[in-house]
Structure formats: structure tokens, C-alpha cells
Amino acid sequence: MRVSIAVNGVATESDVEPRLLLVHYIRDVVGLTGTNVGCDTSSCGACTIHLDGESVKSCTVLAVQADGGSVTTIEGLATNGELHPMQEAFRENHGLQCGFCTPGMVMAAVSLVEEGRVTDEASVREGLEGNLCRCTGYHNIVKAVLAAAQGAKT
């Protein structure tokens, strides 16, 4: 089946099997490998991207479902070589170690802030319930998201 998906503002088009997962469309068809696959069950959130402006787990969306939609991946977050404020906050707060969960974590966090859901530490912890990290113990991720949210307000 023919699908057209805008990925990071660039139109892409391909013939795909209906069963092709959006994450594999992004990785294998479009060739953007920043979005990672960490599980099979929508549990870990490593594959989180934005579909039409909202965070979704791209391992649990078919490419055909995203047909006509607009996808933003981690590669589309930085502009003109400048890290997005959330990326910058993760760096400044040491919110990443091995980096594998990081693209999904950052995309989930950006969505939380954009939806105005970050009010305090608890809201960040609850809001990231669908993203697993094995390295950081979340301590610095939470700090980073709070810092980025604070920055977004001012």
C-alpha cells in the first residue's frame, strides 16, 4: 500500500506492507535511526515520536495508520544545529547515560511540556510513566524536564 508521511517536515512516500510498523518505516524506509525499539509491548517508550504533534509509541502504530500524517522524530528536534531546550536540559542535568531511551524520553517530555502538564516533580514522574530508563534512575531526567519546563515558561 502506498503511504505518504511527512517526516521532520520532509515529504516521504513508499509502498509498504500493511503490517509495517511506523517505527520501522522511520528507521528502515526513511533511514532515520534515532528512534529506537526497546520492547515489543508498548511498555518502554524508546520509540516515542510525535505524530501530528503528539507523543505516540511508534512501535504500536502501523505506517498505514500514519498515512497523510506528520511525524517528528528526535532528528527533527534540533534546529539550525542548536539543540532543542529539552535536549539542552537533558545534557545540562546529565539526564542520559547510554542514550538508548533518550530520544523517546526527550520526545515524551517535549510533549508533556507542550501540553502544559508539567507543574511539579510528581507531574513529571507521572507523565513519564510510559518511558523506561535503566541507567539514570530517573533522578536527573526529572530534573531536566522540570528545568526545561521552567525555561519554556520564562
Add this chain to the structure above:
Amino acid sequence: MSPVVGTPVLRKEDPRLLTGEARYVDDLVIAGARYLGMVRSTEAHAEVSSIDAGPALAVPGVEAVFTGADLQDAWAAPMPCAWPVTADMKNPAHLPVAVGKACYTGDIVAVVVATSRYAAADGAEAVVVDYKPLPAVVDIEDAATDRVVIHESAGTNASYTWALVPDPDAVERAFASAVHTVQERYVQQRLIPEAMEPRGVAVVPQPIGGDLIVYSSTQIPHILKVMLAVTTGVPEHKLRVVAPAVGGGFGSKLNVYAEELIALAIARKLNVPTRWTEDRTENAVATVQGRGQIQHIELAADADGKITAVRVKLLADMGAYLQLVTPGIPLLGAFLYHGVYDVPAYSFECTGVFTNKTPTDAYRGAGRPEATYAIERAIDALAAQVGVGTDEIRRRNYIKPDQFPYASPAGLMFDSGDYEPSLDRALELIGYEGLRKEQADRRASGSTKHLGIGISTYVEMCGLAPSRVLASLNYSAGGWEAATVRLLPTGKAQVVTGATPHGQGHETSWSMLVADRLGIDIDDIEVLHSDTALSPIGMDTYGSRSLSVGGVAIEMAAQKVLDKARIIAAHQMEANEDDLEFVDGEFRVRGTPTKAMPIQAIAFEAFTAHNLPDDIEPNLSESVTYDPPNFTFPFGTHVAVVEIDEDTGHVALVDYAAVDDCGNQVNPLIVSGQLHGGIVQGVAQALWEEAVYDDEGQLRNATLIDYLVPSAAELPSFKLDHTVTPSPTNPLGVKGIGEAGTIGSTPAVMNAVVDALSPFGITDVAMPASPQRLWSLIQEAKTR
């Protein structure tokens, strides 16, 4: 230029990881690569009666199917176990693809070769395997009875028994004269490491010359290269192993895996690139698991609660086969069952047994969390018996600062330590007095929300390892690390290291070390690692060794570069070496401020070699291989506060303080990050995680839906502080910190859980402390 070591420098690795630019194995673009699909045994213990590849070969895109028999000629040796802990250890031959019999669910019985990821999955699904099931051995104690023997060739399920009893009579005497004794049995449940990046491997044969490049998500490209050569017969110099970005390991990627060997064998057979990426659910059975021990610990103590002897017996679950260092894992804890306490008499014995489950092997802490758990839980039991606080019992028993270096009863020499300040500070951070008062108030008021406070003080041996000590433990390799530091013609620097990072921030830390030593900006330093072509010599990353072995090697190599640069500078400036000082990256002639040469200029002079002293070779490039004289012994105290809901059994971790001491810190940001993550992995063992097998040997919680890796929502932020007791064994005064958090946290949390439930007369709780388990214990206690 002010020193950077000791300051929180932001990581050099981060930009590429934050932008998706980093490449993990599955991200590599490899033209023409065939995707492999593993057909894994669905039975824990079974004869493989027949394999029908026909339906798989009919799947579009499937090109070939290999069974164990088809690949038997590809192996020069069975899969390696590098740690024959005893001379008579049973180590049944373990082939990458099982032949005739499968010994755990996850054992590979056939391999599908396909043109795409999806076709490989379809093909693996389509292979029809007939099994003749055999009784499965699941329980460790049952395995030890030899009711069913898994490996006929071994004749028993016991792989080995290893003992460390320096003075048996002393132990007997201590128990005979003890006023207090404690006898405890603890179960270290099996854990699934769950590095966020599943494993992956890709093998690319080179068109000319027969070389093979192996990309693997591994902690150990150097060790892997040697082992690939040994097991496949490919000459070692024809192999290049690359660990690209690696998404966490925690010990689970410190191994030589069947899939790595299979990908290599099939790439050779078909002369095409091959690749394989693990599914998460597959990972649960295909990647080694951690822990899996039954521990019996006994303490003897005098009337004051001063411990006089520790006696330990372990039964350790090897799983179905011995992987790279499986049998040695319990022994990494063998020396630490007396913990931070000054104990004169010591006895340890461990028997490793086979079961029909995924092999166990290193998992963050590897043996040391288990040991720390046992002694730190047992000393709380002793405190209850003696009738003193859990803080006081520890104070009475700590090894005292003036006893260091401390000759331990297990035969180690603890390098340095000062334990009580870490306890004092941790209790202060958590507000111990106030918490005890609140606990008493709640108990008095009949509250059903029970507060528990748990303490754990740990010491660990890490920085693996002095090669001679490894020899005494029968380990088949050394424990050194190699480093090269070189200055390029334009004054930039390269650091080549045999350490292999997978999240630890080595590029930052190594740059910091060299920046301070050579006066070069950290952004002008490049770190080369994880590729056996760039860094041919190395022992890789595990056992909290990278800084205290690899980092020290780098420090020493940088010093050698500086020493040579000084000779060249003296020659160039026609000064006496002794008259030179090295300040802010330049050599200055004392008393003649106008005469100075920056190190970059000396690098260029060394490169052109136009004007060097007679006996000095061109270029500034120095190598060091450092074999540490001793382990390092970091320590600390962790305090956990839990609240248990009596009505539901739910436990919440409400507060946590940790005061750790890893000697001098190179980058405090990275140290605290290692601790945060380590703490959560240890807390997760206490509260959430366990690989649960049924009686048939089926893993019941292979997915991340059922295996409860915690999220941010289940955890609090942590209160961290540190003390600094430098290690005297290395010039940096550093100790490892990668595993410390995991070692300290599990007993702190479980001590808190037991403390919370003590009004019910509950004295022990098995891990994980699930709400169902706690509720049942409370119900039983209420009806007693």
C-alpha cells in the same frame, strides 16, 4: 587554566546521543545484509525429535534454514567459559545451536536466514520442531538432589563446590563460645538485566583477504575477538570487532553469545553480511540473567553484639550451561560476606548447580550485591536479638579507620576506609531521629500506614583486577588495561583505551584526565575505543574497573608523554630539564618568563623531528599497560524509608539517602548518575523484579508488561552526599562506583520493609516485596 578533574564537566558524548546521531548496531546500514531469525526451544528440557524447515523455506524472503547439525562443522570449540573455578568443575559442551537436546527455553535449535527483518520473523515462526519433553529441573534445591540430571556427560547437576575456609577451627570456636547467633536463609531471586538496547550483532565479510568485521552490542569487543577466534577457528588477526554505541549492559553484554557465533558462522558459510537484533521478549530468555542464589548465613556474636564469626553456604543457579563467567559470579562475593565489619573468623562455601533455565552470569554488582544483602540483613537480625538499634550494631562492628589497610578474614587487603562518617551523614540527610519519632507516633496511634527505615553499609571489591589474584582464582585472563596517549602534529590529543563504554561517559572522563595532565582543552582531545582496529589491546568494561584500571593507565601514559615533552622542550629552549616548570599547558624556564613553549609547539617539533635530542624518537605517543596491585574498596551507607499500607500490602519508597565514598572523584556529575541508576536497579530487586519460572521451566514474565522494570512514577528523588577516602593503591586515588548503588540499595530497602512490619512480629520478607506477599505475611501474622 584551572583543573577540570573533580568538577562537573558536561558529557562530550551527549550531543550525538541526544540528536539520534549515535549509531547502535541495529542502526548500521549494511548493504545486502541477511537477517537472521532464531528458532528457540519452546521446551525447557526436551529431545529435539525433528526439525522441518520446509514451511519456513516457503516463506517469501527466506533463503536458508540451519539446524544445529548443519552448523556443527562451524565450531572449532564449544562456547567458552573463561572461569573454571575448580579443577574438577563440570562444564558440559555448549554449542551455539543445540544438537539433539534443548536445555532451556531460549536454547536455539535452528536459524533462519532471510532478506528482511519481517521475513526472518515469519520464517522463524514457520519452522516446525517436534520435541520429546523431558522433566524440567527448575528449583535450585531440587536440582542439587540430582533427581533429574540435565547433562548426562556431567553425571550430576552440581557443576562445582568452591570453599574458602582459612581457619575452620577458629570458626567452630567462635560459634561454640557465642552469646548470640543468627541463622538466616535468603533467596536471591533471578533478575533479568533489561539493558534498554536489546543485543544485536552484524557480521560483514570483507571482499578481499578473508577479513571479517563483527559489530556487536557488547561490553567486551577485545575479549570477544579472542573468543570468536577460539570458537570458530577464524584466525584472530582476520577479525575486527567493533562495539558501536551500546545501549547499556549491566553485565549482560559481558559475554560471548550464541548469536554472535552464529552470525559469524553463517556470514562465512554464505559469504554475505548477516545481522540479528534481539526482541525484548526474546531477550528475557536469550540474554543471561542475574543473581539466582539461595544463601545460608550464620553469625556468631558476643554479648555486646560484636560479631566473632561469619559462616556462609550458597547454592547458586548456573542455569542450563556455563556462559563466559557464570561459575565465578558467586565467588566475586565470596570474600565479602563479613561486609564492613571486623570479623576474625570466616567460612564460605558455594555449590553451583545446573537448572533448565537461561544461564546466569554477571549482572550489576555480580556476587557483591548478594553478599552485601546477606550480611546487611543478618546484622539487622542480630541487632534485634541483642536489643540495640540497627545503627548502633553497625557502629560496634565497623572496621575502624586505624585498621586500614585491613587484612580481611577472607584474605583480601582492604585499601582504605572510614565507614562511620558515611553512616552519620546518611542518617543526618534522611532525618533519622525525626523518622524514628514519627514511626513511634504512628505505631502508638494505630496507623495502618507503617513507616520503615532501613540502613545498609556496604564495601565492595572492584577494579577488576590484579592479574595474579585472578590467576589464584583460576580465571583465564588478566586484569590489566592498556592505554595510549598521543599528541597530533597540530597539538590535538588522542587517547586510545581498551575500556569499552556503554553509557559511563568515558570520553568525558578520559579527556578530563588528559586535559589536566597535559594542559589541553578537553574539546581538543579525542578518545578512541571499542574497535579492535583502533584499540587493539584491551580488557574492556565491567566490575567497576574502567577508571581505577583503565583511567590509571591513561593517567600514566599522559605522564609519560609529558616527561618526553619536557626533554624536547628543554632541548629546544636550551635549558636544563630541572629548570622547566609546566604551567597552563606550557613549559616555562623558571626565572625567564619570556622563554616558554606550549605543549602544542612541542608536539609539532616532535612531529617534524627536525631538532630533537639524539636519543629521542620522533612523535609524542606513549603507551602503558597497567596491572593494578590490588582491588579498590569503595563503600558507603544507604538509608531507605518505606511506607507500607497494611490494608493492601503496597510498599512505597518515600525517601532515600546515600553517602558513598569512591575516593577522589573525576567527574561528580557522572559519579552521582552512576549512583542514581545503580540505586534504582537495587531497589527494583527489592520491590519489583523477579524472573518467574513455572514448574515446566517456562518463563512467565518475559515481556516488559509482566517484568516490572520501574518507571519514574514509582520512585522518589534521592539525597546524595559523599565522603572522600582516596585509594592508596593507584596514583589517582580513585575507586570504582559503577556497581556501588546496586550493592548498597537492596538491603537498605528490605531492612526498611522488615522494620516497617516488625510490629507484626515479621522478621524476614522474601524479595521482591510485592503487595500480595506483604499482605499475606500480615494476614498470617494477625492470625498467629
Add this chain to the structure above:
Amino acid sequence: MIPASFDYVRADTPDHAVQLLGEHGDDAKLLAGGHSLLPLMKLRLATPSVLVDVGRLRDLSYINDAGDHVAIGALTRHQDLELSDLLGAQVPLLRHAAGQVGDPQVRHRGTIGGSIAHGDPASDLPAVLLALRATLVAQGPNGTREIAVDDFFTGFLETALAPDELLTEIRVPKAPGAGWSFQKFNRRAQDWAIVGVACVRNGTTGIGLVNLGSTPLRAAASEQAIGSGASIEDAAAVADEGTDPPSDLNATPEYRRHLAHVLVRRALEQAGG
């Protein structure tokens, strides 16, 4: 993990969806947000041969004031429920519970209709609708019909929907000012409830139970007890009557029964008189 192959057809209208279901029969599965179905397909626990994608039926995404009830289109996402001021004012229990489903990413994709039609006893929203005495509207080849939520869940992952019927609307009685509570007990925030309780008190009392049997259930005995003037304590003590709790790694049936008592008590207390 990769789903087995299937054919994919996209419905343009509800009528079209019903027609496609009729054409493909039992082999077809409806795909809305996909967050119940796709995970099962990836593990190959579900292998439908045809997926009928109703995800683009934007007309079925709405939350409307319909007089005595709020009408919710079946394709309304959890996220939209969670942010709905209308629900906040008229049915705050549903708004709150929708915010407890899965995680934010799941709530951006998952729909109320998908969740209800999947009929998972471990899902939150079916129990909420039972407590609220909702009415479901299904469209089939012969037009639409209303199904009381009490008649909807017929077995494990089975509902009263015919194979060629599409759930189109959920009607929830307005209950402004009603007391309510949603008690979700689990070990991790993202997980399904080990036991959950949805409660609304508005003159009468409605209590729905999550994960206490092969279908979503009402705590009928507790509802009756409260109705006959029993104390909260006594009403909660019969919360598990008529349930058949499952056994899994998190809980035995006995423990689930106990949790039902505790959580129903807490829910009734929180919901107030």
C-alpha cells in the same frame, strides 16, 4: 516482534465500516487506535487476516451535551476525555479515569470505543461505564441499536456486538455534583489495574470493578447493600460477591477479593453520601 501479514482496508464512513465487516466476516478485526490490538498482533497472540481501519472516522470523535446525558463518539481518544470540560462538569469520574489509562502516549492514540469493544476485564473504562450506567450505541447493517452497558460484556474479550457491528457512541448519564471515586491499584503506574474500582454516588450508587472476573463487572451486592442502608464497611465486605477473580503473577483470587473489599470501601468513603 512483528505482526503476521494481514490485509488492510480503510473505512471512509461508519456505513462503509459495517459493510467491510460484513464482507470479511469473522476474519476481520476493527482497528481504531490499535493500542489493544496491535500489541497482541506483535506477539502473534492475535492474527486477524483483515484489519478494517476505522481510525479516520473523525465524525465519531466528539463529546456532546445531549440533554440528560453526554454523548461520546466511539473514536474519542482518552486524551480528549481527559481534557474535556464538559465531562469535568457533568461526569468527572470518566474524565479522571481516562487520565489513568496506560500512559500519555497510549492516551494520545487509544479510544474509548476501542477500549470498550475490546472488552478487557482489566481495562479501566468498562468498569467506569458500568458504574455510570452508560448506554452503548452500535451500528449494524440494519441500522443502530442501543445496548445497556450491563448487557454489553458477555465473556472474556467478548461483547454483545455482532461481528458486523460497529460501536459508534457511548451515552453517559449526566451527574453533576455526584460524589465519585476511582481507585486503581497496581504496582507500576503504566500497568493495568490489579484491581480497580469506579464508584459514583448520586442518590443511587454505581460501582464498577476492574479485573475481578472474565468480564468487567459491577459490584452489585455492594450497590444493593448501600441502597438498603448498610454501612460502608458492610457494603464493602460484599464487594467480591459474584466475582470470579483471575490468578496471575501479581495476585491470587483471594488477594483480589480482599483488594475489592478495601478499594470499594475507600471508593465509597471518598465518593461520600
